[in-house]
Amino acid sequence: MWSMGLRWDPAAGDPTVHALHRALRSRNWAEARRVVDATPGDERIALIDGFAYLPNAYALASGWVAAESHDRLPALVQGAAGVRWAWEARGARVAKLTRQSQFEEFHRRLALVERTLWEVVADDEDDPAPWTFLVKSARGSRADRGEAQRRFVGATRHAPFNTVAHAHMLQYRCRKWFGSHEEMFVFARSATRTAPAGSLLPVLVALAHSERWVSSGGEEVWNYMRAPEVRAELRAAAERSIWHADHRHSIGWPRAWNSFALAFSVARDWPSAARVFDGLGNRVTDDWHYVLGPARLRFRLARRKAYANRDLPVAA
Structure with a gap:
């Protein structure tokens, strides 16, 4: 695909990210789980983060949650995709050029998504993945410095070289x-x-x-x-x-x-x-x-x- 010239691909051609996206588009929940479970260590976090950039990621993950509502993995993927979904409501323009209605929808979505991620944390506090996406959301929710650091510690306690969490803490x-x-x-x-x-x-x-x-x-x-x-x-x-x-x-x-x-x-x-x-x-x-x-x-x-x-x- 790359030899034909530059083509916009939010996953930058990563086959594992695309495999997860295809599985959720086809509502193949077992395949989606297989793709995530087969991805080791910190790469699992990068996979879920990469998926969040693809079209309709939040809606697709929400379909998985609806089908398997008592499972933490679909909720984790939904929460991760939801942080980006929230930012889409705000848009990429500076604050003074962003409408009040956009801010209101952004904060509504972010509160919903953070609630999901905290539920995933409660189910397994040692999993760095939900903490990582709470680091990502900390800027939007205006978490204070102590709270942002607590989230970062959760994201790196068992994954000290978690690049996704570090990149978002750098932004904070x-x-x-x-x-x-x-x-x-x-x-x-x-x-x-x-x-x-x-x-x-x-x-x-x-x-x-x-x-x-x-x-x-x-x-x-x-x-x-x-x-x-x-x-x-x-x-x-x-x-x-x-x-x-x-x-x-x-x-x-x-x-x-x-x-x-x-x-x-x-x-x-x-x-x-x-x-x-x-x-x-x-x-x-x-x-x-x-x-x-x-x-x-x-x-x-x-x-x-x-x-x-x-x-x-x-x-x-």
Whole structure:
């Protein structure tokens, strides 16, 4: 599919995510359970998170709940998909451009979804998956810092390298939400230091720099990502993560690779960007939302520039 050019696919071509989606579309509950149960460890969380991005995910999961109402797995999948469903009601525009009716529907949906996820937690407090999606919802429900941390601890107690939970906690700690640039970087760098070699967790460094970049104003917006120390830290994170010999393509890997491709492209480190694009093929994700324009267009333009300049030295 990828050789034919860029095609928008919310699952970035992940066959396991699509298998879960197909099973629920066909109301094959046994197959849906088989797909989830066959997915090990942290990848199970990434699978459920990836499913939430696909069309009608919440409605499909709700059908599973209606058919098997006393089972926690359908409720978990419904709750995870429901967080994104709630955000769809709010929309992606800044608060001042969002209608009051959108906020009201967003909070109505989020309250409904959180109630489902808390019921799943109550059934098994050691399962990191429901806690992960409660970390994701913490920003929308305006959970205080202590509560957000409690959810994060639940998500990582038995899954310390849970990339989905870390990515959402990073967002909570951003200045635009409830934290600061300093707090965000402390979090990202600490996770990177403790992550196993080849893990996706060092992508937090790329995400943090992208967040810092978009918050810049005036002339600084053009200079921040091109600073030698930023470029060096991005390369070090990639070497510890997606370029490491121990790295493997687990569920959700294209999101991390796209985040690195974006960061290197904005930094105008074209040789590094080209190296990431080589590994991505045509797998474009919506992680390009940091730059204006459709994700596929921004991806295509950045890749073209990277390939045209891959053999040039990076300017100081």
